[in-house]
Amino acid sequence: MARLGDCIVMMDEGIGRVSQVIPDMPAVEARLTRLLLMVGHAFDDAVEEALKPHKVNHSDFLTLMILYSRPDGSSTPGELCEYTSQGATNMTRIANALVKRGLITRGASEEDRRRVVIRITPAGRRFVQKLLPPLFPRVSAAFAGFNDADKRSFSRLLRKLADNLDQLDESTFPKDAP
Amino acid sequence: MARLGDCIVMMDEGIGRVSQVIPDMPAVEARLTRLLLMVGHAFDDAVEEALKPHKVNHSDFLTLMILYSRPDGSSTPGELCEYTSQGATNMTRIANALVKRGLITRGASEEDRRRVVIRITPAGRRFVQKLLPPLFPRVSAAFAGFNDADKRSFSRLLRKLADNLDQLDESTFPKDAP
DNA sequence: AACTCATATTTCACCAGTGAACAAAAATAG
DNA sequence: CTATTTTTGTTCACTGGTGAAATATGAGTT
Numbered sequence: 001m002a003r004l005g006d007c008i009v010m011m012d013e014g015i016g017r018v019s020q021v022i023p024d025m026p027a028v029e030a031r032l033t034r035l036l037l038m039v040g041h042a043f044d045d046a047v048e049e050a051l052k053p054h055k056v057n058h059s060d061f062l063t064l065m066i067l068y069s070r071p072d073g074s075s076t077p078g079e080l081c082e083y084t085s086q087g088a089t090n091m092t093r094i095a096n097a098l099v100k101r102g103l104i105t106r107g108a109s110e111e112d113r114r115r116v117v118i119r120i121t122p123a124g125r126r127f128v129q130k131l132l133p134p135l136f137p138r139v140s141a142a143f144a145g146f147n148d149a150d151k152r153s154f155s156r157l158l159r160k161l162a163d164n165l166d167q168l169d170e171s172t173f174p175k176d177a178p
Numbered sequence: 179m180a181r182l183g184d185c186i187v188m189m190d191e192g193i194g195r196v197s198q199v200i201p202d203m204p205a206v207e208a209r210l211t212r213l214l215l216m217v218g219h220a221f222d223d224a225v226e227e228a229l230k231p232h233k234v235n236h237s238d239f240l241t242l243m244i245l246y247s248r249p250d251g252s253s254t255p256g257e258l259c260e261y262t263s264q265g266a267t268n269m270t271r272i273a274n275a276l277v278k279r280g281l282i283t284r285g286a287s288e289e290d291r292r293r294v295v296i297r298i299t300p301a302g303r304r305f306v307q308k309l310l311p312p313l314f315p316r317v318s319a320a321f322a323g324f325n326d327a328d329k330r331s332f333s334r335l336l337r338k339l340a341d342n343l344d345q346l347d348e349s350t351f352p353k354d355a356p
Numbered sequence: 357a358a359c360t361c362a363t364a365t366t367t368c369a370c371c372a373g374t375g376a377a378c379a380a381a382a383a384t385a386g
Numbered sequence: 387c388t389a390t391t392t393t394t395g396t397t398c399a400c401t402g403g404t405g406a407a408a409t410a411t412g413a414g415t416t
Contacts, residue, residue: 002261002263003344003347004340004343004344005340005341005344006260007260007263008337008340010244010261011261013247014243014244014247014248015247017247017249018243018246018247022310024311024314025310025314026317026318028329029318029320029321029329031333032321032329032336033221033225035333035336035337035340036217036218036221036336037221037222037225038263038340039336039339039340040214040215040217040219040221040222042343043214043218043339043343044215045263047211057401057402059403066188068196069192069193069195069196070195071195076364077364077365078363078364078365082184082185083180085180085216085223086403087403087404088364089365089366089367089403089405090402090403092366092367093402093403112363112364112411112412113410113412114363114364114365114410114411114412115363115364116365129200132203133200133202136202136203136204138346139208139211140204141342141346142343142346143207143210144342145338145342146335146338150335151207153331153335154210154335155213157324157328157331157332157335158210158213158214158217159186160324160328161217161320161321162183162186162213162216162220163183164319164320164321164322164323165182165221165320166181166182166183168224168316168320169181235371235372237372254394254395255394255395255396256393256394265373265374265375266394266395266396267374267395267397267398269395270396271372271373290381290382290393290394291380291381292380292382292394293381293394293395357416358415358416359414359415360415360416361412361413361414361415362412362413363410363412363413364409364410364411365409365410365411366407366408366409366410367406367407367408367409368405368406368407368408369404369407370403370404370405370406371402371403371404371405372402372404373403374399374400374401374402375398375399375401376398376399376400377396377397377398377399378395378396378397378398379394379395379397380393380394380395380396381392381393381395382391382392382393382394383391383392383393384389384390384392385388385389385390385391386387386388386389386390
């Protein structure tokens with residue numbers, strides 16, 4: 001695969017040429033968007049790569065981490081869908097796979113019998129605790145050269161972007177009033 | 179789907195709880211990583227959403243944009259793979275689809291008969307020129323509230339991250355010396 | 357109670373992307 | 387000049403993820 005830096009150079013040039021043909025393009029913002037997408041994708045790949053030896057993909061990992069981070073270690077498919085941005089269909093498959101490996105359990109809810117309660121098992125907790133530490137050096141290395149101000153800036157700007165996207169979504173799919 | 183802001187709140191809390199159980203976790207960097215992944219994914223979805231009315235997905239669009247941005251409007255499958263971060267397999271399928279729609283042509287190279295030359299057609303150019311302008315307001319809106327310094331910061335930090343990832347990759351898959 | 361209407365999850369059929377094996381042409385070695 | 391190795395692209399079989407319909411429960415309304 002090509003180095004990310006090369007892709008960025010080529011993207012910079014490409015946007016430069018396009019913005020000469022189409023002058024009212026917001027070239028700066030377009031560059032930032034492409035940058036964000038490229039770096040985000042590269043991070044995704046890196047995570048996937050790091051998880052591969054443990055035979056879990058990113059979605060499985062995220063699901064497991066949410067359960068692990070919960071005080072009671074449990075959730076429901078619907079909630080997990082919301083926070084992993086996965087469709088319900090896919091969550092069913094993920095849960096099937098994790099149940100088969102003994103990392104979570106699936107049981108019926110007492111209060112609402114439509115619901116399914118998903119709970120991380122002791123084996124699941126051990127799995128997470130074994131998985132995480134080897135990841136730490138890479139996570140730190142990715143932010144090499146970032147001082148505290150850089151980290152704060154980056155966090156602030158990403159959160160601002162999230163905010164903007166939420167507002168954009170709400171204005172395109174307006175919320176129904178009761 | 180859940181608002182991105184809610185996902186972020188829940189992620190912040192989750193990492194807070196995990197880092198109490200596992201104190202040597204690089205919590206700040208983990209938060210930044212998750213933030214980047216979430217916002218990146220949200221951008222991806224937004225792009226996909228904006229392209230849907232035109233019946234192209236992100237990969238098709240990128241492929242087409244690279245060709246459009248080239249002075250001669252042409253490239254090869256291999257090169258397109260590199261710059262779109264797509265596998266060769268998938269590029270074959272993408273090219274098939276775009277050829278079928280008459281937006282690109284596929285022809286044999288004269289100099290190297292292994293190669294296939296992919297070229298954007300006039301219809302492809304018109305397609306891009308019609309597609310782009312409606313995207314501009316959204317691209318600008320995503321960066322609402324970013325002043326020039328913010329934009330420069332964001333660009334610098336993302337490029338730094340790209341650099342770090344490239345170095346990480348090179349140290350894990352060392353380059354073979356001749 | 358019977359009748360909607362909304363919610364939660366699963367099943368099914370399909371789309372997008374990947375790795376491994378393959379075929380053709382070019383480059384390189386002997 | 388043949389023989390091997392490398393490069394380029396395609397096909398095939400598979401995994402991961404999605405939308406639409408099916409199923410089952412719950413909640414609200416006469």
